[in-house]
Amino acid sequence: MDRDFILTPWESEGDIDYTRLVERFGLNVISNEMRYRVADTAGEDHFLLRRKIFFSHRDLGVILNSHQSGPGFFLYTGRGPSGNTHIGHLIPWVFAQWLQKNFDVTMYFQLTDDEKFYRDAGLSLDDTYNLALQNARDFAALGFDPNKTHILINSRHMGTLYPLAAQAAKKINYSNTKASFGFGNDTNIGMIFYTALQSAPCFLERKPVLIPLGVDQDPHFRLTRDIAPILKYPKPALIHNIMIPSLAGSKNKMSASQKNSAVYTTDTPNQIRKKINKYAYSGGQESVAKHRELGGNTQTDVSFLYLWMFFEPDDVKINNIKKEYESGSMLSGELKQILIEKMTKYMEIHQNRRESVDIGEYIFDEVEYKNKMRR
């Protein structure tokens, strides 16, 4: 576990060591006390918290205080539309939907089509905008309240976002972005400016914001947290999930741009079956005999991890699977079969919602927002 690793919003290399990441990023691990407090305030627990998929935070206590005896808070998260949505993206969104439902709060969702355009030489802004509309369907399908949920697409809602981003941009210099993202002389000026746009939704309302997000996005908001007090806004609070592994390996981040590294929300039952059977890294032993003797490794088995992280929220069931797989009584193929069934069922429901959802109900309305802010 001493090998080096890299984790930035755009790069993930090597096995992520979360203990070292906590130190490196200066994160606060979510204590049991904090977890109980969230569950108490929400009125129910969530398995993503219980299983430490959401494992760290910044100022989560401030958010709960503001909810209980202050002006409340709002939610914000986002996505860079570089390809189809995969299950790694769903984790913070599903959790955000749970937060919205239990805390009855406004949610802003930012689709950063410009970021992916700046990043990928092969994508036009039309390409990433169209991907954004596709990703928006996945998001809206998760059951957010259309009256309290606003999807912003950068290239479309710049009239609102840019003046907010400008406030941030004035306070961030080139050195800051070099230090946070490793930018250099050959970085294009769109990428250099972009972090200000990811900050912008934090300033849509003058009250605390909570951002559920993959921990790789933390560097953007470390910058935002530095400048928020200068702009007289509360520091954005964060709650981080671990990266969901790609099909190929347990500790790498899933990628929407690498084919066969992920299961997408658009995959057919056939594709899901093939991908899991063929590509999902197995923690099982080389032979059935050896597997019966030594058992499988649930720390590295991607099928187990997908069940644990997302597709089997029932603690009794997941613990049974764990015991059986580790003891050797459950084979890798049997474990994969469980995941395939769970996943196929989930995707069937999701895809139906995805097709029928009216994203128009969710798209951010600049005129309505302006009028609301004037009040």
Place this chain on the structure above:
Amino acid sequence: MDRDFILTPWESEGDIDYTRLVERFGLNVISNEMRYRVADTAGEDHFLLRRKIFFSHRDLGVILNSHQSGPGFFLYTGRGPSGNTHIGHLIPWVFAQWLQKNFDVTMYFQLTDDEKFYRDAGLSLDDTYNLALQNARDFAALGFDPNKTHILINSRHMGTLYPLAAQAAKKINYSNTKASFGFGNDTNIGMIFYTALQSAPCFLERKPVLIPLGVDQDPHFRLTRDIAPILKYPKPALIHNIMIPSLAGSKNKMSASQKNSAVYTTDTPNQIRKKINKYAYSGGQESVAKHRELGGNTQTDVSFLYLWMFFEPDDVKINNIKKEYESGSMLSGELKQILIEKMTKYMEIHQNRRESVDIGEYIFDEVEYKNKMRR
């Protein structure tokens, strides 16, 4: 004339040596032949061309060709609203209005309130936006055709400008901006991105654009000209005017942010009289006797230069003034009196127009533009 000088969009230091500037920037001096061609095509000559106030260009011939036997062209210029409008700003605008009238073309005018906000620690975006609205009145007062003239304010029209700026930003890296503007580690990321926004209006229409502008703005468009072919747009053509001197000195640029360095379009007759009498650098001699003997210097006398550059378009009259001043028969006070009268009269008419003009008629309409572009 061998002292060094600096001229960038944000800095002017030392005496500008235009011969060396032409070399340094790689400009094309406007030949007599080119000047005649412009006058022939326009149907009349303009004193700003005749007197070489507009002294250099890039691809002006391409514009005339496109007008005579191609898809035509459009005009674009702009202003960073850091303060009130001074007469240095009026020069490219007055010339642009003449071009619009004689070539019957569309004009886009960009007010870069974000740029001035990024640049000046003491200005809020509300401040620069309000200055932009004031500057817009000065522009519109010059007689542009409201049906063919569109004023864009960056913080307000980002919905249109950002997607165009993004195309440019992807092709400009940090090195390019370092080389063009001398940016460093402490430059804020708004400033670094900004040049892409100044490029954006070049891409509002898919035909050649001509930009009348102060020569200090050339570095922005050298970058734009490098990337336009990659984006499959024609290279923007430029026609540059020399910098109008500040009241204090003949070869420095006027500044809207330095008090008493300029006459503003909002100055009263009293203020104009006082500023010219007190601050306008005189090319006259120390005593009346010496002046009668040696005559005044029209190369350095700011009052003469203001008449020459803007307020006395009549060649016969300006040449008489020149002769009389250089011969010593006209005293510095008399010359100042001529300028004060001319300037006061001009400002009176301008201020009336400025108050009565309806800038709403000129403000860029994003919906109308979108519909037009779809056709």
